[in-house]
Amino acid sequence: NIDWVTQAFILVIFVYPAWEITASISRRFLKKLPLTQPEQGHLHALLFNKVSASAKVKSSLANPLSALILLMIAATLTAISIFFMQYLAMPQGTKFYIVLVQFLIYSSISLYLKQK
Numbered sequence: 001n002i003d004w005v006t007q008a009f010i011l012v013i014f015v016y017p018a019w020e021i022t023a024s025i026s027r028r029f030l031k032k033l034p035l036t037q038p039e040q041g042h043l044h045a046l047l048f049n050k051v052s053a054s055a056k057v058k059s060s061l062a063n064p065l066s067a068l069i070l071l072m073i074a075a076t077l078t079a080i081s082i083f084f085m086q087y088l089a090m091p092q093g094t095k096f097y098i099v100l101v102q103f104l105i106y107s108s109i110s111l112y113l114k115q116k
Helices: 007-013 015-030 043-053 059-087 094-114
Strands: none
Touching: 007 015, 007 059, 007 094, 015 059, 015 094, 043 059, 043 094, 059 094
């Protein structure tokens, strides 16, 4: 019996993968590309490109640093979401809005990273 694993915890753990799949399918649909064709629009690829373009980061550290940054973003959003869902008296249906806010944050980060 694990008390800290709740429906809210499981829900927010899957927000980033759900967003990534939704965004990937949407990009391919809008560009009329097959689902099986690779593309560089994934959040981790955009972040890697931004980090590796920085003159302050050695190329061998760009991928691990990108993964660490993405992990910190996802962990922070997950922790904040769980706090709101678990410890604050939230009205019924609020989980949907918390997930929506996470989708918007990931979309905003993606749009920011796509800028030159």
